[in-house]
Amino acid sequence: MSPGGALPPHSVPALGPEQVAHVARLARLELSPEELERYTEQLDAVLAYAAEIADLDIGDLEPMSHPLPLSNVLRDDHVAACLDRDSVLAAAPAAEDHRFRVPRLLSEEG
Amino acid sequence: MSDLALQIAADVRAGRRSAREVVEESLSLIATGDDIHAFLEVLADEALARADAIDRSVADGEDPGPLAGVPIALKDNLCTRGIPTTCSSRILAGWRPPYDATVVERLRDAGAVLVGKTNMDEFAMGSSTENSCSGPTLNPRDRGRVPGGSSGGSAASVAAGFVPLALGSDTGGSIRQPAALCGVVGVKPTYGLVSRYGLVAFASSLDQIGPLGASVADAALCLEVIAGHDARDTTSLEGPVPDMLAAVERPVRGLRVGLVTELVEGTSPEVAARVRESAEALAGAGCAVEEVSIPQFRYGLSAYYLIAPAEASSNLARFDGVRYGLRVDASDAEAMNVATRTAGFGPEVKRRIMLGTYALSAGYYDEYYAKAQRVRRWVANGFADAYAKFDALLGATTPTTAFALGEHSEDPLAMYRSDTCTVPANLSGDPAMSVPFGTDAGGLPVGVQVFAPALGEDVMFALAGALERSAPTKEPPR
Amino acid sequence: MTDRLPEGWELVVGLEVHCELATATKLFCGCPNAFGEEPNTNVCPVCLGLPGSLPVLNRRAVELAMRIGVALRCSIEPSVFHRKNYFYPDMPKDFQISQYDAPINRGGRLELPDGSVIGVERAHLEEDTGKTTHVGGTGRIGGADYALVDYNRSGVPLVEIVSAPDIRSSAQAHAYASELRAILVASGASDGRMEEGSMRVDANVSVRRTGEPFGTRCEIKNLNSLRSLVRAIEHEAARQVALVQAGGTVVQETRHWDEGEGRTLSMRSKEEANDYRYFPEPDLVPLAPDERWRSEVAASLPPLPAGRRAVLAGLFGGSPTQAQLDQIRSVVTSDLDRVVAGAVAKGAPAALALARTANEVAANAERAADLDLDGFSRLLLLEAGGELGATQAKAVLSELLERGGDPTAIAKSMGFESMDEGELREVVARVVAELPEEWDKFLAGDSKVQGALIGAVMRATSNSANGKAVTEELARMRSEARGAS
Numbered sequence A: 001m002s003p004g005g006a007l008p009p010h011s012v013p014a015l016g017p018e019q020v021a022h023v024a025r026l027a028r029l030e031l032s033p034e035e036l037e038r039y040t041e042q043l044d045a046v047l048a049y050a051a052e053i054a055d056l057d058i059g060d061l062e063p064m065s066h067p068l069p070l071s072n073v074l075r076d077d078h079v080a081a082c083l084d085r086d087s088v089l090a091a092a093p094a095a096e097d098h099r100f101r102v103p104r105l106l107s108e109e110g
Numbered sequence B: 001m002s003d004l005a006l007q008i009a010a011d012v013r014a015g016r017r018s019a020r021e022v023v024e025e026s027l028s029l030i031a032t033g034d035d036i037h038a039f040l041e042v043l044a045d046e047a048l049a050r051a052d053a054i055d056r057s058v059a060d061g062e063d064p065g066p067l068a069g070v071p072i073a074l075k076d077n078l079c080t081r082g083i084p085t086t087c088s089s090r091i092l093a094g095w096r097p098p099y100d101a102t103v104v105e106r107l108r109d110a111g112a113v114l115v116g117k118t119n120m121d122e123f124a125m126g127s128s129t130e131n132s133c134s135g136p137t138l139n140p141r142d143r144g145r146v147p148g149g150s151s152g153g154s155a156a157s158v159a160a161g162f163v164p165l166a167l168g169s170d171t172g173g174s175i176r177q178p179a180a181l182c183g184v185v186g187v188k189p190t191y192g193l194v195s196r197y198g199l200v201a202f203a204s205s206l207d208q209i210g211p212l213g214a215s216v217a218d219a220a221l222c223l224e225v226i227a228g229h230d231a232r233d234t235t236s237l238e239g240p241v242p243d244m245l246a247a248v249e250r251p252v253r254g255l256r257v258g259l260v261t262e263l264v265e266g267t268s269p270e271v272a273a274r275v276r277e278s279a280e281a282l283a284g285a286g287c288a289v290e291e292v293s294i295p296q297f298r299y300g301l302s303a304y305y306l307i308a309p310a311e312a313s314s315n316l317a318r319f320d321g322v323r324y325g326l327r328v329d330a331s332d333a334e335a336m337n338v339a340t341r342t343a344g345f346g347p348e349v350k351r352r353i354m355l356g357t358y359a360l361s362a363g364y365y366d367e368y369y370a371k372a373q374r375v376r377r378w379v380a381n382g383f384a385d386a387y388a389k390f391d392a393l394l395g396a397t398t399p400t401t402a403f404a405l406g407e408h409s410e411d412p413l414a415m416y417r418s419d420t421c422t423v424p425a426n427l428s429g430d431p432a433m434s435v436p437f438g439t440d441a442g443g444l445p446v447g448v449q450v451f452a453p454a455l456g457e458d459v460m461f462a463l464a465g466a467l468e469r470s471a472p473t474k475e476p477p478r
Numbered sequence C: 001m002t003d004r005l006p007e008g009w010e011l012v013v014g015l016e017v018h019c020e021l022a023t024a025t026k027l028f029c030g031c032p033n034a035f036g037e038e039p040n041t042n043v044c045p046v047c048l049g050l051p052g053s054l055p056v057l058n059r060r061a062v063e064l065a066m067r068i069g070v071a072l073r074c075s076i077e078p079s080v081f082h083r084k085n086y087f088y089p090d091m092p093k094d095f096q097i098s099q100y101d102a103p104i105n106r107g108g109r110l111e112l113p114d115g116s117v118i119g120v121e122r123a124h125l126e127e128d129t130g131k132t133t134h135v136g137g138t139g140r141i142g143g144a145d146y147a148l149v150d151y152n153r154s155g156v157p158l159v160e161i162v163s164a165p166d167i168r169s170s171a172q173a174h175a176y177a178s179e180l181r182a183i184l185v186a187s188g189a190s191d192g193r194m195e196e197g198s199m200r201v202d203a204n205v206s207v208r209r210t211g212e213p214f215g216t217r218c219e220i221k222n223l224n225s226l227r228s229l230v231r232a233i234e235h236e237a238a239r240q241v242a243l244v245q246a247g248g249t250v251v252q253e254t255r256h257w258d259e260g261e262g263r264t265l266s267m268r269s270k271e272e273a274n275d276y277r278y279f280p281e282p283d284l285v286p287l288a289p290d291e292r293w294r295s296e297v298a299a300s301l302p303p304l305p306a307g308r309r310a311v312l313a314g315l316f317g318g319s320p321t322q323a324q325l326d327q328i329r330s331v332v333t334s335d336l337d338r339v340v341a342g343a344v345a346k347g348a349p350a351a352l353a354l355a356r357t358a359n360e361v362a363a364n365a366e367r368a369a370d371l372d373l374d375g376f377s378r379l380l381l382l383e384a385g386g387e388l389g390a391t392q393a394k395a396v397l398s399e400l401l402e403r404g405g406d407p408t409a410i411a412k413s414m415g416f417e418s419m420d421e422g423e424l425r426e427v428v429a430r431v432v433a434e435l436p437e438e439w440d441k442f443l444a445g446d447s448k449v450q451g452a453l454i455g456a457v458m459r460a461t462s463n464s465a466n467g468k469a470v471t472e473e474l475a476r477m478r479s480e481a482r483g484a485s
C-alpha cells in the first residue's frame, strides 16, 4: 500500500466536463462553470485511481452486492400502525388539502 | 467524565449514586468544554427528566438496565423521535423524525440517558468531520487537528470526557478512524449484528452502527445492548449475540494472530512502530503472532470508492424538497428538486453523488460498479483465506495520526486515502475495532486495529482487552 | 373491433399489465393496502421514504406473485430486487424497488379462449407509486399550476406482467387482457378492477409490412379500460402506417392515450435518455423459493378460468354451440359457473341453466351469491317441462333472486298457474277470430305473423299462457284448417 505514491497508467479514458454535466443532471444538481471545471478535475483524479481495479485480473468471481448470505427474509401480511397525518404533513415544505404540494410537473414518468 | 460506563451503571443500579448527579456532571462538562464543537444539539432538559425517571425506578426497587444512568451521545444520523436529526446537512435542517432508531430504543430500554447529538461529516461522507454544515469538530487532544470522521463528534465527545459512551456509524472506517485519531475505542460490528433501522443510510451494504467508548469493556457493554435481531431490518442477523463483555477479560494465550503486512508497511513510521509493538505485546500475552500478506487490501479502497458512492447516490435521491427538510422554490418540480439539492448538499456530498451516479450509469456499470463488486468478493476471500490460518488479524487503523485541520480539504483523494486501512472490513462485513496503543512523538494517539471473522466479536474483544492492558499509559486530553 | 390496417400491413403488440395484489398490507411495510381512503392516512416511515427507514418484504405478496407465475405457466426462479433510479414526486425514495434481470416469474404463456397462445416474458414484483393530482390551469400535466401528492398507494404491491410481442390484432389484445384479468381474479391475486387502477395496461405497438422484421414501437400509457386499449391500439397502428406510407419513420417514444380526443399524443418529455441506473437493492436479500414452497403455492391455486370453462363445456358433451361458448366464457368471467354447475347437478337441463345464468342471473350478479340453487334448478325444470313460459320463468327467477322462496309458490302468486288445455284452446280460438288477416297469412305459410299471434294470446291471458303451448296450439289449428280445406 502506498498512499501518495505515483499512480500507474490505466486503460480507462479520462472523465470530461460533458460527462460530469450529464451526471449532474441525472442527479438533479446544478454546477456553475467553475464548479464544473473543479469537479471534473477531482472526479477524474478519483476515477483514475479507482480504475486501477478495471485492469485487475481476478478471474470470474461472482459480484458481491451484500456481505450476508441470507435469503427469503419475509414478514407476515399483518397491518401495523400508520403515522399521524397532521404530523407527517407538518414536516412538509408545503401541503394543501391533506396532500403534499409541489410545483407543477413538466413531464410524466413511471 | 472520570468514570467508566460500567462503574456508573453499577453505582446507579445499586443506588450508590443518582443518575441525576451523573447526568448533571456530563451536561456541565459539555457546557463548559464543548468549544471543540462535538455536539450539534445538547438535550439537557430531556436528559435530566430521564435521569430522574431512572432514579425513581431504582427507588422503586426496579432495575433500569445495564446502562442505568449512563450518559450517551449519538451521531446525528441516528433518528430520534421529535429531536432534530440533520446528518450535519442543510438539506435536513429542522427535520424531526417521527420515530426512533432501533438502537435508540434499545439504549433507552437499557437505562442509558441521551445527552445530545454529535457533529459529523455531512451524511457520513468524510474522514475529518470538516464536511459539516455547522463547521468542524476539533480534536480534543490537539485543537489544531481533526478528530477524524465521519463520527468525529462522537469520538471527540468521549475523548474529551463529556460522555463515557457514544454511538457512531462505520461505512468505510467512520467509527474506527476517529476513535484512533482521538485515542478512544471504536467498534465496527459484524454486518447485520446491529439493526440499521433508523440510521440515515450512506451506503446500505456497508453501513454498521457501533460504539465508541473510553474503554474496551465499555464498548463491549454498549454493543451487547444494541446488538441482536430486529425484524425491521431484513439484513439483521438472527441467532445469539456473541458474548463480548465477558470476553474482554478472557486469556488470549494460544490465539493465532496475523499481523497484516499491508496494514503496517503503508503507514507512517511511528504508526508502524506502535503496531509492531502491539503485536509484540500480544505475543508476550501468549498469542502466536505471525506476519501475513493479504494483497487484496491494496485494492479495497478503489472498490470502496465506487461501491459506496453508487449506493449513496441512490440513498440520497429522496432529499428532493417534497416531503421534509429544505425546499428552495422554483417554477416547476424538477427545477425545485435541482435548486433544493444544489443549495442543500455540501461539496463532498455532491462529489460522491456524482461519482456514484457515474459508476452506475449506462455504459459504465460493468467497468466500474460490477467490477468493484467482484473486487469486493476478492477482498472478502482474502479475509477468508487468512482466517483459515488465524483466529484474528492485527494492523494499523489509520496510515497516520491526526492530521491538521484543512490539510486535505482541497484534495479529496488524499482524504480518501486515510480510509485505506479500514475499508476492507466494511467490504467483507467482518468485525473490526480500533484500540488506542501509545502515541506518536507529538503525543497524538495511535490506534491499532483488531479484526475477527464474522460474529467473532468475542475473540476480537479478548484481544482488544489484552492490548488495552498492555498499552503504554494514556495521555490525558490537552 | 376491426383492425383497419391496409392490405399487406401487420400489427405487432406486446402488453405490459400492472396489477395490484390483493394483500392486506403494502409490499414493504405494514400500512393497509386499501383503495379510496382519506389522503396520506395509510403512510409510515417506510412508504414515505423517510431517512433511516428500511423495507421488509411481505410474504403474502410473494406468494400471490408466485400464484400468478403458476397460473401463467412461468418458471418460478430465484430473484433479486433492484433499485430503478429516477426522480418523481410521487415516488418517495426517488427510486422504485423492482425486479430487473432476475424476476421471480420467467417464460410463461397464456392460452386465449380461441386457442391462440401469447407468450409471457416475465411477471415481476415491484412497488406502486403515490398518486399525483394536477391542480389549476388547464388541469392537464404541464399546464397545471401545481400538483398535490397522496402517498396512500405508495408501496402497494404490484406484479408487472410483460407479454411477448405475439399479439396481432386489437381484438386479440382485448382477449388477452380480459383473459389475464379473469386469471388474476380467479387466482385470488388481484381484484382486477381497472376503474380503480388495480389493473393497468400499457401497450407496445408497432407495425410492419407482412413478413418483414419488427418496426419501431411506441409505448402507449393511460389505458384505463379495455375499450381504451382497443381504440388506442387501432389509432396508434393507423398513425404509424400513415406515417411510414408518407415516407416518415416511427420514433420510439412513450405516448399518452387521450380518451376524449380519441388519439395518442407524444408525452413530449424532456430529451433525456432513460438511465435508471439499476443496481441490486442492498436493503433486501434475494428471494429463493424452494421446491416445497413452490408446490405449496401451486397447490393453493384455485381452479383457473380455462379449466372452469372446460368443466362447463363438458356439460354439453364437449360440443357446445358458439353461442354457448360465449355464454360459458361470460359466466366464468363473472364467477357464476358454480351456479350453472350447481343447477345441472340438481337435475336442471344444461343449456337452459347456462342461458338463464348468463343472462338473468348475471344481470343481478350482486344477488347471485344468495341464489338458492335448489329453487333455481326446480324453476328451470318447470320451464323445461312447459309448465312455465320463458317470460313467466324469468319473472319467477327475478323474484327468486330478490327474495328467494319456492318457485312453484312464486309462480302461483304471480298467477302463472298453467291453463288447462281446453281453456287455452278457447283463448287461442277467440284471439284468432279477432285477427282474421293475420290468421289468413299464417295459414298461407307466413311464419312472421306467428309472433304477433302469440303476443296477442299472451296479452289476452295477462302473460299467464305458456308460449310453447300456444305455439303448439297454433300449429295444431293450422294443420286442422289445412286438413279441412
Ligand SMILES: [Mg+2]
Pocket: C098, C126, C160
Ligand atoms: Mg414496472
Ligand SMILES: [Zn+2]
Pocket: C026, C029, C030, C031, C042, C043, C044, C045, C046, C047, C048, C155
Ligand atoms: Zn407504510
